[in-house]
Amino acid sequence: MVLPFLVFGSICVIFGMTVYYFLPLSLLTQNAQLLLQIFFFILLGLIVGLTLLAVNLRGFLEKVLIHVLLFWERASMRTLVKKNLIAHKKTNKLTSVIYALTLGCIIFLIEAANL
């Protein structure tokens, strides 16, 4: 499938053009509107990118939580819980993405209110 590569490539091209052309342009022409729009996209990219980065920790966190919270259980029980978590991996992933996004949104709002 070529589509993901194409999408990622075009995102990178747009990002490069914004940072190396439009950002200096807006500073030189003192165009606050354009500057803020670029700022807006960079902030959105930051939130989404950090969320996606944080989601990669999910599997590791699941294992750690199983060992910390179920340390008193037998090893077979832990294996069973692990297998169940794998069986529901898709929904767990989606829920963790939603949770991370919501948390990011709240933290962003608090910071924006503090500004």
Added chain:
Amino acid sequence: MLLIGLVFDIMLIMFIMISVLLIYSLLMITIETQTFNTGVMRMVGLSGKGFVAMIFIQAVMFVLPSLICAGVCVVPSLWYIYDKVEGTHLDWSDELLPGWNAVIQGLIVGILIPALSAIIPIQRALSKSLVDSLNVSRSQTQGIVYTI
């Protein structure tokens, strides 16, 4: 003033993203659990278009209460904002009604969210074969992950 607009824009996009993901997950769960029911409906003769419309209406049903709530809440909240910001007590006037831009923007968001969140569930539900969805002897969730 520009910065406040920026923050509001980011809030809007974030809320759209979160609600799309939420409705998407709700629809996915419904489709996973209702596989047998949809299989029976398709067996009896539900067309593809009818099936798509069914899922889309289900998505719209999640959004509809919020649209109605927004329509009800807009007048008191506008009155409150005028009261706090301008410090004037307004009687009933046209200024308390939202402008056309605001109404159209709200409606577009209200259609965009279910449309975006229904795409993948519809694809997933239509790609299932009728024999698989009518098979009750096998579990729909798989507990084994193959890595090659």
